[in-house]
Amino acid sequence: MNLRAVKPQHETRTRILDAAEELFMQHGFEGTSMRLLTTKAGVNLAAVNYHFGSKDALVEAVFRRRLDPMNVARIAELDKLEAVEAAPSPEAIIRAFITPGLRLMADGKDGGRNFTRLLGRTYTEPHKQVRQLIGQMYAPAMQRYKAALERALPQMPRDELVWRMHFMFGTLAYTLAATDTVQLIAGCKPEDRYDAHLLEERLTAFLAAGLNAPLKTVIRKAA
Amino acid sequence: MNLRAVKPQHETRTRILDAAEELFMQHGFEGTSMRLLTTKAGVNLAAVNYHFGSKDALVEAVFRRRLDPMNVARIAELDKLEAVEAAPSPEAIIRAFITPGLRLMADGKDGGRNFTRLLGRTYTEPHKQVRQLIGQMYAPAMQRYKAALERALPQMPRDELVWRMHFMFGTLAYTLAATDTVQLIAGCKPEDRYDAHLLEERLTAFLAAGLNAPLKTVIRKAA
């Protein structure tokens, strides 16, 4: 029969993915050995190669498991928004964009927090393969949000908007990923980070203001 | 004599540091082998251990070479600013903070651009040692800028300011480090990134607006 049993469906796979998420975050990809990984997961050394094929394929699987749902959620949030009004406000769009990430970060029981830390690193990931993979997974949501913001801010030059989206993206990425820099800047209680609602408010206010920053008459020097 | 010769002063060291900067950025620390590194630098395999002691010590040296001068420049910019007026504007403070980083990024002939890409990665660096090292090197400048911003924005709650500094820091870090995400968001000519002046204007406008975002009456749920 080709009917997959409904037993502990791929428990080993899940254990490996969980351990990989945590260890990749702590030590990076190259810094995490298969022996350490499989030991932490409580599985045999050969299990990774059996279930995923190779270490590189495992890396990809780790990202796919979380990133695909997150970007699906991002698009769903935007759909919901645009169903109510044709041209949502920049602030509402920002909120729709950052919410799925923050939700993952606030996820206490699951290892979502591990993943957001890992995720933040990927935007500057050295591995070309990983960067391309991430790019592919983000592209659809990005196009949607770019179009939505162009509609919300019709007066803004396109290249300026691209840069402000870039800044916005960076702020979120850093917020999701950063570990102890906040405590470095000031004595900040780390439990604040997990108050998802408060963080969403702060981040939205900051990003909305930045996105709506007054447009100076930019002095371009002749080429 | 203990007088060091003035000849090609530590040429091998410099060649190693340059190669390390580029390769660490491309492949990460663990992903860069000593054999590849020394080959690229055109030095013997044993040269790194001879001149720096170990690979880890080389990593530290790579950061020290660039980070120390950059944070010295940051403090100097702030000194210069506060010499003119006691309480500079938030925008001026922001500009003073981001300028040294952007200057390094725009540095075409030197490998400064390589370093800024590498630097952006460090804020989410897995290695505890590296993170602590970076933290130590940033701390003095950070305290100065925090104090300056508190003076410039006396009405802002301290914890809100800390978070906005955090966002600001993240935006700059991401801007310095990001590689192809901008092109992912939109067809953005990569040569724009190197127009340091234009980028400074854009970044300053965005950050100043975010830092000055209106303070909503935050609804805190009772503990």
Next chain:
DNA sequence: ATAACATTCAAACGTTCGTTTTAACCGGAC
């Protein structure tokens, strides 16, 4: 010239890496 020193070099060290192999195990189908 020669002694003392700093640097470079080729070779090898032991360890750990990701992966492969081969046998054992296990639950259902017949």
Next chain:
DNA sequence: GTCCGGTTAAAACGAACGTTTGAATGTTAT
């Protein structure tokens, strides 16, 4: 029971890792 696909187990593979060694080489002071 017997067979069989899916999974786990222990052991070994060759390759690559960071580091060390000891001799060779260049450089400077006497």
